[in-house]
Amino acid sequence: MTPSPRDETDVRDAIRDALAAETPLAIRGHGSKAGLGRAAAPAQILSLAALSGVTLYEPEELVLTARAGTPLREIVALLDAHRQQLAFEPMDHALLLGGARDDATIGGVVAVNASGPRRIKAGAARDHLLGFRCVTGRGEIVKSGGRVMKNVTGYDLSKLVAGSYGTLAVLTETTFKVLPQAETEQTLLLSGLGEEKGLAALRKASGSPYEVSSLAFDPRENIAALRLEGPEISVVKRRDDLVALLAPLGAAAQTLEAESSRAFWMRLRDGEPVAAGEGVVWRISLAPSDGFTFVESLRRNGAPLLAHVYDWAGGLVWLRLEAAPDAHAGAIRAVVDRLGGHATLIRADEATRATVDVFHPQPAALAALTRRVKDAFDPLHILERGRMRADF
Amino acid sequence: MPLTMPLPEPAILSRRDEIVARLREILPPAHVIADETARRAYECDALAMYRALPLVVALPETVAEVSAIMALAAELNVKIVPRGAGTSLSGGALPLEDGILLGMAKFNRILEVDFENRCARVQPGVQNLAITRAVEHAGFYYAPDPSSQIACTIGGNVGENAGGVHCLKYGLTTNNILGLEIVLMGGEVLRLGGKHLDSEMYDLLGLMTGSEGLLGVVTEVTVRLLQKPLTARGLLLPFPSVEAGARCVGAIIARGIIPGGLEMMDQATIGAVESFQPCGYPLNAGAIVIVELDGTPAEVDHLVAVVEGIARAEGAMETRVSQSEAERLRFWAGRKNAFPAVSCIGPDYLCMDGTIPRRRLPDVLTRMDRLAKACGLRVANVFHAGDGNLHPLILYDASKDGDIERAEQLGADILRLCVEVGGVLTGEHGVGVEKRDLMGEMFDETDLSQQQRVKCAFDPQHRLNPGKVFPTLHRCAELGAMHVQSGKLPFPNLPRF
Ligand SMILES: Cc1cc2nc3c(=O)[nH]c(=O)nc-3n(C[C@H](O)[C@H](O)[C@H](O)COP(=O)(O)OP(=O)(O)OC[C@H]3O[C@@H](n4cnc5c(N)ncnc54)[C@H](O)[C@@H]3O)c2cc1C
Ligand SMILES: Cc1cc2nc3c(=O)[nH]c(=O)nc-3n(C[C@H](O)[C@H](O)[C@H](O)COP(=O)(O)OP(=O)(O)OC[C@H]3O[C@@H](n4cnc5c(N)ncnc54)[C@H](O)[C@@H]3O)c2cc1C
Numbered sequence: 001m002t003p004s005p006r007d008e009t010d011v012r013d014a015i016r017d018a019l020a021a022e023t024p025l026a027i028r029g030h031g032s033k034a035g036l037g038r039a040a041a042p043a044q045i046l047s048l049a050a051l052s053g054v055t056l057y058e059p060e061e062l063v064l065t066a067r068a069g070t071p072l073r074e075i076v077a078l079l080d081a082h083r084q085q086l087a088f089e090p091m092d093h094a095l096l097l098g099g100a101r102d103d104a105t106i107g108g109v110v111a112v113n114a115s116g117p118r119r120i121k122a123g124a125a126r127d128h129l130l131g132f133r134c135v136t137g138r139g140e141i142v143k144s145g146g147r148v149m150k151n152v153t154g155y156d157l158s159k160l161v162a163g164s165y166g167t168l169a170v171l172t173e174t175t176f177k178v179l180p181q182a183e184t185e186q187t188l189l190l191s192g193l194g195e196e197k198g199l200a201a202l203r204k205a206s207g208s209p210y211e212v213s214s215l216a217f218d219p220r221e222n223i224a225a226l227r228l229e230g231p232e233i234s235v236v237k238r239r240d241d242l243v244a245l246l247a248p249l250g251a252a253a254q255t256l257e258a259e260s261s262r263a264f265w266m267r268l269r270d271g272e273p274v275a276a277g278e279g280v281v282w283r284i285s286l287a288p289s290d291g292f293t294f295v296e297s298l299r300r301n302g303a304p305l306l307a308h309v310y311d312w313a314g315g316l317v318w319l320r321l322e323a324a325p326d327a328h329a330g331a332i333r334a335v336v337d338r339l340g341g342h343a344t345l346i347r348a349d350e351a352t353r354a355t356v357d358v359f360h361p362q363p364a365a366l367a368a369l370t371r372r373v374k375d376a377f378d379p380l381h382i383l384e385r386g387r388m389r390a391d392f
Numbered sequence: 393m394p395l396t397m398p399l400p401e402p403a404i405l406s407r408r409d410e411i412v413a414r415l416r417e418i419l420p421p422a423h424v425i426a427d428e429t430a431r432r433a434y435e436c437d438a439l440a441m442y443r444a445l446p447l448v449v450a451l452p453e454t455v456a457e458v459s460a461i462m463a464l465a466a467e468l469n470v471k472i473v474p475r476g477a478g479t480s481l482s483g484g485a486l487p488l489e490d491g492i493l494l495g496m497a498k499f500n501r502i503l504e505v506d507f508e509n510r511c512a513r514v515q516p517g518v519q520n521l522a523i524t525r526a527v528e529h530a531g532f533y534y535a536p537d538p539s540s541q542i543a544c545t546i547g548g549n550v551g552e553n554a555g556g557v558h559c560l561k562y563g564l565t566t567n568n569i570l571g572l573e574i575v576l577m578g579g580e581v582l583r584l585g586g587k588h589l590d591s592e593m594y595d596l597l598g599l600m601t602g603s604e605g606l607l608g609v610v611t612e613v614t615v616r617l618l619q620k621p622l623t624a625r626g627l628l629l630p631f632p633s634v635e636a637g638a639r640c641v642g643a644i645i646a647r648g649i650i651p652g653g654l655e656m657m658d659q660a661t662i663g664a665v666e667s668f669q670p671c672g673y674p675l676n677a678g679a680i681v682i683v684e685l686d687g688t689p690a691e692v693d694h695l696v697a698v699v700e701g702i703a704r705a706e707g708a709m710e711t712r713v714s715q716s717e718a719e720r721l722r723f724w725a726g727r728k729n730a731f732p733a734v735s736c737i738g739p740d741y742l743c744m745d746g747t748i749p750r751r752r753l754p755d756v757l758t759r760m761d762r763l764a765k766a767c768g769l770r771v772a773n774v775f776h777a778g779d780g781n782l783h784p785l786i787l788y789d790a791s792k793d794g795d796i797e798r799a800e801q802l803g804a805d806i807l808r809l810c811v812e813v814g815g816v817l818t819g820e821h822g823v824g825v826e827k828r829d830l831m832g833e834m835f836d837e838t839d840l841s842q843q844q845r846v847k848c849a850f851d852p853q854h855r856l857n858p859g860k861v862f863p864t865l866h867r868c869a870e871l872g873a874m875h876v877q878s879g880k881l882p883f884p885n886l887p888r889f
Contacts, residue, residue: 004489060646061749083648113590124590126598127567138874140841143835148747149560149779150819152553152602153827153834154861156566159598163590179650203508209531209619211687234691241688288588289508315509315588341588358594365580370593372849377842379874388593 004050008133008141008172013045014169015382024385027166029069029105039354040386048107051172056147059084060305063147064178065131066382068107068171075106079178087179088124089116089265089388095275096347107171113163117227120206120312126162128253134161134169137378138344147175160373167392168377182229187261188239190224190251198224199292201246202313206288210238210243216268221283224251227265273309274320280327280348281320281350286341290313295319297335303328323348329356336360359388397444397859400490404447404470411470411492412448418460423498425449434493437478437485438540439826441796446473446487453498455573455581455611462580462609465492471855472577474605476517479540481743482824484551484604484860494609496547503612509587510617511570513633514857516547516610520536523615535562538820539728547610553602557653557684557727560778562618564820565595566601571614573609574600577851587614588843599846604822605857607850621686622653625696626720628712628794629703630677634658634773637679638753640706641777644683644699645750651699653684654725654778658757661734661772661785663727668733673726677709681777682723721774725819730774731785738770742799747819750780756813760784763805767798771806782810783820823861831863846870870883 003014024043056065059082066075072090073374079085090109094101096384104114110132115124131145132290136300144157161168193201196218202215214227226242228235243253256264267273274281286294291314299305304322311318321328327348342360345353362370367389374381374392381392404411408426415424425431426448438441439675447470452458458697465472469777471491478485487493499515502523506512514523521533537556538544544554550572555564562568571585584597591597600607631637637656644651657665657680662673673680681703685695700711714720726733734741748756757773764771770787788799794850807817811833818827840862847854848868858865 015758051400055500058749058751060642061751062645063749113595119589123563123567124589126595127563136842140838140842142839143841144839146747146814146816146834148749148815148819150555150747150776150781151815151816152723152820152822154823154831154840155846156553156598156602157843158603159566159595160846162598163593163595168594183648196751206617207507207510207532209622209688231691231694233694234688238688238692264479285588287506287509287589288614290504292589311591340586344592362593363582365576366582366584366596369576369582369596369849373594373596373846375872376845377847379872 004047006050008135011046011051011135011170011172012139012141015135015137019139019380019381024382026384029108029171031101032279038358038387038390039350040384043385046170048170052124055173056107056190062149062178063175065147065173065175066106067173068105070106072104072106072109073102083181084178085181086128086176087118088114088128089118089269090114090125091116091269091271093270096271096281106174110162110171110174111164111166117216117265117311120215120315121211121213122179124162125257126159128164129158129174129176130177132158132161132171133173134171136169137380137383142169145175149177164202165387167374167388168383170383183231184235184258185227185229185261186235186239186258187256187264188226188228188242188256189256190246190249191254192222193224193251194213194247195219196292197249198222199266199310199314201249201251202226203288205242205246206313208242210242211244214265216315217310218273219308220273225264227261263313266313268309271318274307275316277306277320279306279320279322280324280352281318281346282343283346284319284332284336284341284343285319286315286339287337288312290341291315291317294335294339301331304329307370323352325352327352327356333360396800397488398865400488404490407468408447411468414464414468415448415450415461415492416709418464419450419457423451423453427452434475434495436488437475437480437483439481439483439486439824442486442825443481444489446493446623447490449493449495451495451498455575457492458575458611459579459581461492461494462575462577465855466578469853469855471858473857474551474609476545477488477519477543479544479826480548480552480822481745482818482822484822484824488859498545499611506587506593506615507532510589511614512617513612513614514546516550516613517545518544520544527617528620530869531563531620533620534615534621535545535618536565539731542865544659546613546615550601550613551603551605552820555820557655557776559775561650561652561655566598566778568616569597569601569613570616570675572597572600572610573612575609575611577853577856578737585614602822604824604834604861605863606847607856615676621652621691623692624684624686624720625692626714626723627683627685627696627699628723629681630674630709631679631681632709632791633678635754636707637681638750640681640703640708642751643702643706643716643770645778647698647702649695649698651683651688651778653682655682656775656777657730658773659729660761660770661730661774664733664737664772665730668736669725669729671722671726674709682780684720724871727774731767732774734785734787738789740790742786742788742803744784744803744806744822745818746807746815747779747781747809748813748815750777752813753777754782755807756782759809760806762810763802767802769802771800776819779819780815804830825860828861829863831861841866841871848872868887
């Protein structure tokens with residue numbers, strides 16, 4: 001039987017039962033991504049779908065609290081009505097991983113520290129989570145943080161749970177900083193520069209004072225894309241200034257107006273450039289100036305690259321490669337380790353994910369500390385056992 | 393709030409000479425300060441009411457030295473207190489009589505500036521403002537700008553997750569650092585993050601930020617650099633009352649505008665500032681709101697007009713808009729001098745630091761005033777109005793009998809009030825020793841135990857900066873114990889820590 005807790009006490013009871021019965025739990029928001037992460041041993045599923053609803057929204061205070069199982073789309077719709085947003089742009093994985101569109105829960109969004117192209121300017125989920133309530137793997141109800149913008153009372157456990165994939169605690173309630181939506185947006189497209197020069201142009205723009213909020217390069221179409229957001233008058237002016245700044249490169253410039261601009265970045269956010277077709281998918285975070293070096297090294301080493309795209313001015317690389325027993329983890333991680341950064345296997349079949357580290361391996365001392373942090377929340381490894389690491 | 397620190401261990405005190413000698417094997421002898429007069433310089437931080445003479449002061453210069461000191465401390469079972477510039481207002485760097493004070497001042501180099509990736513690698517003892525000074529020639533700056541920025545260090549900023557007037561729009565320290573090198577108790581050197589975004593596995597970089605020197609010693613910081621906005625303009629908006637000023641602040645944000653700075657001062661502070669160093673604030677105002685709008689000139693002009701309109705609608709007595717950089721700085725001069733100015737109207741002050749939901753501002757100020765009157769003290773208010781971070785300055789006279797105690801009592805009452813209306817005990821200065829015993833106002837025993845378990849993962853013997861942040865120290869073994877059901881422990885074969 002799948003426990004479907006309706007409140008925090010139910011969640012605590014479910015975890016205590018699981019502890020007593022020695023049954024590991026897998027936490028599901030909407031369960032759309034059940035087959036992902038490390039391929040772990042089967043576990044009883046704890047569904048949070050019934051723990052839903054926005055419990056506090058004060059637009060003037062820029063704050064919103066929702067139960068962890070609240071559908072993201074419900075929150076986005078509510079914010080839309082007040083011209084506000086979750087500025088970190090949580091991605092929708094349906095294109096990449098299959099499943100229905102718009103099917104994430106807010107707890108899942110926090111658990112994977114989701115973010116989109118605006119990450120470089122606005123931050124990731126971790127930067128917007130003001131506080132939370134949860135039940136730890138010890139079966140204890142714990143709260144941390146608060147609902148105000150500035151808070152340094154005690155350790156910032158929000159940072160720890162963001163991106164912990166449910167391995168530390170089951171979130172029951174999350175409080176976010178929300179932000180006004182920009183009045184409008186435009187995207188400047190520069191075509192024909194080629195990968196290396198295109199990426200250099202992005203870095204130049206990101207070091208300019210024109211407040212470019214997203215910068216991507218799509219090799220399929222050989223275009224560099226630069227997003228500008230804000231009041232109309234400012235967006236237009238900054239676009240013109242950028243065109244002037246980058247004119248010496250000799251690229252053909254074109255502008256996407258608001259609606260096409262939004263659609264463009266949403267496709268990129270959701271991994272569309274690498275989603276279609278066979279193969280394994282990786283997501284790599286590194287210093288922006290290393291993005292191209294990384295891809296070049298892989299090419300030189302003969303990796304069977306099928307598609308790739310650069311976001312975050314070159315600091316985020318999405319890759320699709322032909323399938324292989326180790327999903328090319330060895331080749332990819334050797335380069336990433338030399339440059340600094342981390343590589344996550346996002347899509348691969350179960351057999352591969354059972355043998356290859358999905359998350360980037362850590363040096364021994366860091367891995368040991370990570371394990372001690374896990375044990376501090378979930379000493380018996382009852383939550384999401386094996387999802388992030390083979391040893392917990 | 394009678395403050396008790398862990399009692400010094402006689403066994404350690406009696407081995408002082410040995411500890412000094414062992415430190416001198418690691419560091420050049422001159423970098424180990426054992427002489428009492430020289431140690432006095434370190435006996436307190438900016439929360440000067442609490443003092444303790446450190447056992448010995450160690451001033452390492454390299455990561456290897458820090459690592460060796462930590463390993464030595466582990467071997468000899470000695471405590472360590474890290475210290476940057478000692479500007480902490482919560483007693484975070486208060487020494488221990490049986491502990492080594494680890495002064496990080498010699499870590500003062502900027503190791504690398506990387507404009508392409510918009511970041512810089514700096515040592516923890518580098519002053520906050522020195523980072524901006526090193527990169528401004530190329531149009532960049534480091535955004536978090538605590539008022540103490542000429543003095544405080546980036547290591548201390550990480551320790552306290554420091555913020556400043558820019559953080560409403562640009563975030564706190566935690567949103568502006570990319571990487572850390574840390575040394576754990578025991579001497580292991582770890583790197584967290586780097587020049588890339590977001591960590592894999594747990595975000596220990598985020599956890600370290602604001603951990604008040606309790607988890608590890610920071611030996612290197614990679615900070616994000618931002619481009620200076622093309623222009624910035626200030627608005628000086630006097631209002632007849634704090635309530636009207638607070639309404640204006642709310643209305644600006646409700647309109648979807650996030651200013652680069654949004655600060656407020658009450659009448660007591662305005663008076664103090666004007667008699668300290670006149671900068672033209674209207675003395676008849678009940679409150680002054682200062683708004684800074686930054687970005688491209690076209691955008692700023694547009695927003696200035698919108699904000700002026702909002703201010704008039706909310707009853708501003710006048711609206712002054714800066715017409716030059718000099719004028720913008722003049723608007724800020726009073727705000728930046730508020731703390732020293734207030735110290736001229738009363739011999740001593742205690743600076744509190746709570747955050748509240750912004751719309752509770754008028755209510756909280758009224759109740760704060762009532763509390764102050766009841767104990768016969770005065771309070772001057774300056775606040776980061778945009779994010780509800782209050783800095784009530786409680787004026788008292790340390791030479792008067794009982795004044796310190798009354799000031800502390802009032803401070804505690806004010807912080808309790810902040811929590812009661814949905815706020816928190818500290819917005820940027822940290823818990824330290826000052827608010828340690830109030831942690832129970834915000835967290836229950838279970839919440840605090842979970843935080844201390846995190847501490848145990850880093851420092852199981854509680855030897856790094858103990859006595860700060862947590863009202864009671866629990867042994868890690870006791871915190872590690874599991875809830876046993878029906879007399880049996882689940883998963884008996886799994887190792888426990
Ligand atoms: C390996 C992997 C990598 C991913 N990488 C990214 C990424 O980099 N960026 C991105 O935007 N999205 C990423 N996702 C997608 C992410 O899962 C979805 O975007 C969505 O947020 C999940 O919502 P859901 O409700 O369907 O969660 P589910 O698919 O049900 O769960 C996803 C994860 O979140 C945890 N979880 C769910 N609810 C809670 C809760 N209340 N408390 C604690 N933990 C909870 C689960 O244990 C699980 O580990 C990734 C997913 C996986 C599996
Ligand atoms: C006049 C004045 C104005 C101020 N204004 C502001 C303000 O606007 N905003 C704000 O946020 N703060 C403000 N502060 C408080 C203070 O300046 C900050 O908290 C600052 O970050 C402390 O830095 P520091 O180098 O002086 O650190 P210290 O006071 O030396 O130490 C602070 C804490 O960090 C730890 N620490 C220091 N270095 C390290 C290291 N290398 N590794 C590990 N831990 C370390 C210490 O153990 C301690 O817990 C102000 C202080 C004063 C006196």
